[in-house]
Amino acid sequence: MTTFTTAQIPAMTGRTVVVTGANSGIGRAAARALAARGARTVLAVRDLTRGRAAAATMVGDVVVRRLDLADLASVRAFAADLTDPIDVLINNAGVMVPPLGRTTDGFELQIGINHLGHFALTNLLLPRIRERVVTVSSNGHRTGRIDLDDLNWDRRPYRAFPAYAQSKLANLLFTAELDRRLTEAGSPVRATAAHPGMAATNLLAHLDHGRSPLQRLRATVTERLSQSDEDGVLPTLYAAVADVPGGSYAGPAGLLQGRGAPTLVGRSRTARDSTLARRLWALSEDLTGVTCPLDTAHTRPGGPAYCP
Template sequence: MSSLPTLLSPYTLLAMTTFTTAQIPTLTGRTVIVTGANSGIGRVAAGALAARGARVVLAARDLAKGQAAAAGMTGDVEVRRLDLADLASVRAFAEGCVGPIDLLINNAGLMIPPLGRTADGFELQFGTNHLGHFALTNLLLPQIQGRVVTVASSAHRAGKIDFADPNWERRPYRAFPAYAQSKLANLLFTAELHRRLAEVGSPVLATAAHPGLAATNLLGHLANDRSLRQRLQTTLVNRFAQSGDDGALPTLYAAVADVPGGSYAGPDGFFEGRGAPKLVGRSKAARDGNVARRLWTVSEELTGVTFPLAAQPTR
């Protein structure tokens, strides 16, 4: 089976045009895994890929919600349980994946919840948004043939990796800085994964994307009252944000457009809050190769999962 980038070679001009779901190529025979696909931009992205013929695995912590999401999709859709806040669940999910994987979308995430811990004791956002996906990607990497897309956020610009206390065990917890750290980690992970893949001669691409300001259920922690939360989301959509459908476009763009490894997609509008997807910049901290390599080493130590690929033999 050819790799996903080869399949997408006719789409070399996507970066010069306005990208829509109509430009997703036919994906019949391709296998896609989307984490957090039971809601938000993950659900939209999974549905769009399934509609183009891909076999899509919805990796969801809540199976009932995953089944409900799958029921609204057209095509070959499977739901499997994955709790990124539990490394045992991550390993079980990876062990249950058989055969080649053409596209992995690391989409699931938490945004500014109260202080919590994963099953392995990590701060909930760092553990779920970064470490869970780090472990999942490396466990699946021998089977991945096409692309790994990791969903980050503009909030990465406020992030700093605190290597002395990445899990907020020694200092008072602050939800937004913890979130920003996890999103910066997503981009550093993508950069280092891209470097490692290139170093061993792998055809797999690592890319990243952010949705801009998209009104999804990630906003749920901003208001406990359901009616207040709904009003907040409506106000954000109408005045500042874009819908979940539009927020998924940068992820899909990073997944199927002919973009280079290590690239980062986001909306083209004011402050990248909304608009059509394009390749965007990132903070100086997200471009620090030394920090990226150090974070990778720390992530391996915390998860017990290492980079599994060896250099490709020369001919």
């Protein structure tokens, strides 16, 4: 088991990191730790006022840029504006069990923000990424089921927890397929994933949503067992800077992966389904209109990534 702490983050001077959802919770903790080690850190946030307030608490070269993952036009604008090389992209932003909602483009809110928004962002930025893409998932992926015929809950009665689990499973399938494509292309870029265990972040805001006594009990237990942002962020940082293989999944080493030092952890059988990962990728391209960029010139060692 690793004893990884923020003190083991290598010097990041001269490197650029983009963190989505960096104005609070795990994202803010990740951005703060990486900026402190010298990285030029871009806080990709929907609310610029909150983003600037978060940046004011950090030491180092910190830039705030607007990104609304619930609006593909915003995702495209962000990617077009960010023209410099990116060393590490951390796909952290997310929503958890909100009431039924839709993104600007009509996607169910959780699959739209947690997966499709990050899918589009990653592929738009990929020609400029040099080292790693980290996507934050959840242990909740284990109960997830991908419905390729109704990804956006148009035909089924909406259920917040299954919708959340589907989005977090999608994060792991995306990571696996992205890493497969990068490896096949001979790219030096690695795709990894992480989950924070039970972390007391703003994601818990909707946990008491609904009338079910079981939902309310689950919310109470989760909040009482949760660890701090500073502890919850360690798997994300480990996946971002440690020497781990592409496709790795990091999480806490403690009981039920709820808390503890970061280590590489397992995932559900469904999350390891390569055929499902490819089908989800194709569907995500169709839904977002964003495809994996083709540029064989970027396969040289040390160059940016591309996808075949």
